[in-house]
Amino acid sequence: MSKSEASPLATYLAHLKKGELGYQFSPSSNAAVFYPRVIAPGTGAADLQWRVSKGLGTVHATTVVHPREGAPYNVCLVDVDEGFRMMSRIEEIVPADVTIGLRVKFRVHQPPGDEDPYPVFTPVAQAGQ
Amino acid sequence: MSGVTRGSVAIVGAAESDLGAVAALMSPMDLMAQGIYRALEDAGLTLKDVDGLFCATTQARTSAMSLVEYLGLPNAYTDSTIVGGSSFEVHVAHAHAALEAGLCSVAVVAYGSTQRTVGRRAASAREYNPYETPYQPFLPASAYAMAANRHMHEYGTTRAQLAEVAVAAREWALLNPVAWEKKPLTIADVLNARPISEPFTVRDICLVTDGGGAIVLTRADRARSLKHTPVYVLGSGQSITHASITSMPVLTHTGAIESGRQAYAAAGVKPADVSVLALYDAFTLNTILFLEDLGFCKKGEGGPFVEGGRIRPGGALAVNTNGGGLSYCHPGMYGLFLLIEAVRQLRGECGQRQIAGADIALVHGNGGVLSAQATTILGAPATV
Numbered sequence: 001m002s003k004s005e006a007s008p009l010a011t012y013l014a015h016l017k018k019g020e021l022g023y024q025f026s027p028s029s030n031a032a033v034f035y036p037r038v039i040a041p042g043t044g045a046a047d048l049q050w051r052v053s054k055g056l057g058t059v060h061a062t063t064v065v066h067p068r069e070g071a072p073y074n075v076c077l078v079d080v081d082e083g084f085r086m087m088s089r090i091e092e093i094v095p096a097d098v099t100i101g102l103r104v105k106f107r108v109h110q111p112p113g114d115e116d117p118y119p120v121f122t123p124v125a126q127a128g129q
Numbered sequence: 130m131s132g133v134t135r136g137s138v139a140i141v142g143a144a145e146s147d148l149g150a151v152a153a154l155m156s157p158m159d160l161m162a163q164g165i166y167r168a169l170e171d172a173g174l175t176l177k178d179v180d181g182l183f184c185a186t187t188q189a190r191t192s193a194m195s196l197v198e199y200l201g202l203p204n205a206y207t208d209s210t211i212v213g214g215s216s217f218e219v220h221v222a223h224a225h226a227a228l229e230a231g232l233c234s235v236a237v238v239a240y241g242s243t244q245r246t247v248g249r250r251a252a253s254a255r256e257y258n259p260y261e262t263p264y265q266p267f268l269p270a271s272a273y274a275m276a277a278n279r280h281m282h283e284y285g286t287t288r289a290q291l292a293e294v295a296v297a298a299r300e301w302a303l304l305n306p307v308a309w310e311k312k313p314l315t316i317a318d319v320l321n322a323r324p325i326s327e328p329f330t331v332r333d334i335c336l337v338t339d340g341g342g343a344i345v346l347t348r349a350d351r352a353r354s355l356k357h358t359p360v361y362v363l364g365s366g367q368s369i370t371h372a373s374i375t376s377m378p379v380l381t382h383t384g385a386i387e388s389g390r391q392a393y394a395a396a397g398v399k400p401a402d403v404s405v406l407a408l409y410d411a412f413t414l415n416t417i418l419f420l421e422d423l424g425f426c427k428k429g430e431g432g433p434f435v436e437g438g439r440i441r442p443g444g445a446l447a448v449n450t451n452g453g454g455l456s457y458c459h460p461g462m463y464g465l466f467l468l469i470e471a472v473r474q475l476r477g478e479c480g481q482r483q484i485a486g487a488d489i490a491l492v493h494g495n496g497g498v499l500s501a502q503a504t505t506i507l508g509a510p511a512t513v
């Protein structure tokens with residue numbers, strides 16, 4: 001294996017800075033890989049390719065966190081359509097209304113200052129709504 | 130664990146350190162040492178007999194090194210494997226192999242934590258995870274909460290069924306003189322408590338206490354000449370399915386399915402043979418998941434299974450007779466206390482909470498966020 005020119009996390013963040021949700025795919029195991037790695041889990045294959053998600057997914061599990069101070073907020077797991085799961089939060093909806101099965105769409109959240117961007121999701125408008 | 134002999138080693142000593150809120154400026158190593166002193170006394174051995182040290186704590190990066198120094202045992206065989214709360218069940222499996230291989234002859238498994246005194250955040254600092262930390266999950270609670278959310282969604286498990294686990298633990302704790310909680314608890318108390326990470330309230334979540342302890346193991350031949358009836362290690366199993374909740378393969382199915390399968394096979398035991406269970410109840414959901422995954426009821430039926438007082442004192446199944454992590458003691462990594470209670474039940478030392486004729490105990494440890502599952506099956510002499 002030759003020297004890594006960019007770490008998995010740096011590549012992921014570079015995609016986010018372009019407004020993209022990057023993930024990896026291992027052709028030999030025919031599976032999406034997330035979080036990004038140097039080799040594929042289970043097989044050890046070094047064939048990981050970077051791909052860009054279409055950014056659509058479904059809420060797999062959700063919770064409302066009640067901090068000691070401040071408003072309750074959502075934390076959830078999203079199953080992204082390309083076949084990987086990630087932690088995120090759903091915005092533009094009250095936390096208690098986030099439910100398993102909710103269809104959601106990715107967008108980049110840019111925190112203030114020099115913090116790295118990270119992906120969040122918003123509900124996909126359903127037909128009839 | 131395959132490759133070791135069923136019943137070739139036994140637990141010959143077991144003791145807690147001070148529990149609850151310990152004296153000011155006690156260190157995790159002070160509590161380990163206190164537990165070791167008491168466990169050796171219980172076994173009728175002294176520190177001079179000890180040549181194997183197995184330990185874990187979140188408050189020392191190199192805990193075996195610290196414990197060797199503290200005890201002055203430079204030549205001890207050491208193992209400070211740390212996989213969260215189930216570390217101590219893993220230590221028993223490792224000690225089983227080490228004793229059988231002759232790497233040591235008297236092994237101590239020890240734990241100490243001053244989590245209540247120094248604060249939860251100081252006792253176990255969270256590593257930054259760039260794929261999770263930005264969302265501020267309240268860990269570990271939010272991870273287990275999402276597993277509970279799936280369990281309720283897929284199987285119809287109710288809030289009241291989760292609360293029943295906390296109520297049962299509390300009823301057992303009221304029979305344990307050293308339990309932290311001293312007052313009765315109702316289902317309504319659990320449901321109306323302060324929400325933490327839905328569906329959990331603070332009463333669905335383990336205590337934040339100080340505490341520690343130790344157990345002592347020897348090979349079976351030596352065990353038989355010591356002070357107490359030996360408690361034999363019949364079988365062990367381990368499965369680590371993930372580290373972060375995002376990577377848990379199926380949120381409603383834990384590695385206990387595999388660790389239990391290994392332990393039952395090694396011990397030659399089935400769930401119906403078990404007379405007392407010690408299940409790692411960091412959250413109310415855990416008890417339900419482990420009853421399912423260890424074969425005491427079908428997958429998805431854990432909620433109805435715990436209803437009707439089945440796991441309360443006097444119920445059909447004796448689960449967490451010490452009051453559990455929910456009501457007895459939880460200094461952050463609870464797994465050692467499961468082993469201590471199982472030893473006491475199999476020796477018949479549990480007083481008001483004793484299960485008559487207890488001869489096989491199933492101990493199940495859990496580490497991380499349903500991550501590291503480890504099962505230990507222990508037996509009284511007649512079972513070997």
